[in-house]
Amino acid sequence: MKKTWMIFLVLMILIISLVSSHAFAQQLKMGDPVQEQIKVRIDENGTAHVEHVVQGNSNSQVVVETIHGNMTNVSVTDLLNNTIQYETIPQMPVAIILPPEKNMTLIKYDLPNAVTQNDGVWIWNYLTPSDTTSTDFYFPSGMTQIWTNDRPVYIGENGINIHGDGAKLEYVIEKTSIQNIQWQNYTLPVEIDSLSDIGNYTFDQSSASYQFQISKPHSFVTVVMPKVLLGAKYAAYINGNHLLTTVFHENDTHSWIGLRPDTNGTIQITGSTVIPEFPLFLPLAIGISMILILQFKIFSKIKL
Numbered sequence: 001m002k003k004t005w006m007i008f009l010v011l012m013i014l015i016i017s018l019v020s021s022h023a024f025a026q027q028l029k030m031g032d033p034v035q036e037q038i039k040v041r042i043d044e045n046g047t048a049h050v051e052h053v054v055q056g057n058s059n060s061q062v063v064v065e066t067i068h069g070n071m072t073n074v075s076v077t078d079l080l081n082n083t084i085q086y087e088t089i090p091q092m093p094v095a096i097i098l099p100p101e102k103n104m105t106l107i108k109y110d111l112p113n114a115v116t117q118n119d120g121v122w123i124w125n126y127l128t129p130s131d132t133t134s135t136d137f138y139f140p141s142g143m144t145q146i147w148t149n150d151r152p153v154y155i156g157e158n159g160i161n162i163h164g165d166g167a168k169l170e171y172v173i174e175k176t177s178i179q180n181i182q183w184q185n186y187t188l189p190v191e192i193d194s195l196s197d198i199g200n201y202t203f204d205q206s207s208a209s210y211q212f213q214i215s216k217p218h219s220f221v222t223v224v225m226p227k228v229l230l231g232a233k234y235a236a237y238i239n240g241n242h243l244l245t246t247v248f249h250e251n252d253t254h255s256w257i258g259l260r261p262d263t264n265g266t267i268q269i270t271g272s273t274v275i276p277e278f279p280l281f282l283p284l285a286i287g288i289s290m291i292l293i294l295q296f297k298i299f300s301k302i303k304l
Helices: 002-029 281-303
Strands: 036-042 048-055 062-065 072-077 087-089 095-098 104-111 116-118 121-127 134-138 145-148 151-154 160-163 166-172 175-183 186-194 198-204 209-214 221-226 230-238 241-243 246-250 254-259 265-274
Touching (some): 048 062, 145 160, 145 254, 151 254, 186 198
Antiparallel strands (some): 087 095, 121 166, 175 186, 198 209, 209 265, 230 241, 230 265, 246 254
């Protein structure tokens, strides 16, 4: 009988302990919403350097959920780099408990191998912490574009902001091929970025198309197309089959066309406009210039 009572007491203590712990964690998570900004800088080795900029709360503790992963080099400081004492909730991802504090707090840590490489492609299935809705990402130097959820995104010299629950981030350190197309007396360079080998370039003015071959299936392919060569609405095909075509950036002279074929073979890009047999834009530009000069001379005579 005594042994039975001992077992009963141990079970009750365990139950109370578990309920109390659950209630404590639930109480911490039910506080005021966290006001924070998350910045993630990814280096060339795939390590993510994370910084949470957290607005303090002078009336209560603040619980900050970290990004999922194995954290190293954790530091919690104020803006003057003074250390701030903190506690953690041992869960995955780890949550950091900050004391009541009216000023900003910086939480910094590294996530080694957050981004992993597979056949030349760097991949991170990123999950946004549940206490926020967006994250700012900055990528290795020289990266101008990435793919999020299989869609190309132009980042230029800047980072990007990911909204929502997360995203699949992919990028490659691409090889660049440039083909100089000679047309009349002009040279028009077409740039193709891909891990795949590229070859057999062909420009066909009569069909308003440009094509080339890729050797590697499932490759990210970016074509930087001069608008004067092919312009307006683009369509792409792989071995004659329609291919999802995304124009994800453009400026006054070029369009960035993103493609991801499932197979190797011949990619053909068509446009609804094409460089004319005789470059009419040149005499047009000369004609406009002559009209402006003539108008200027007439106006000058009137002034005199």
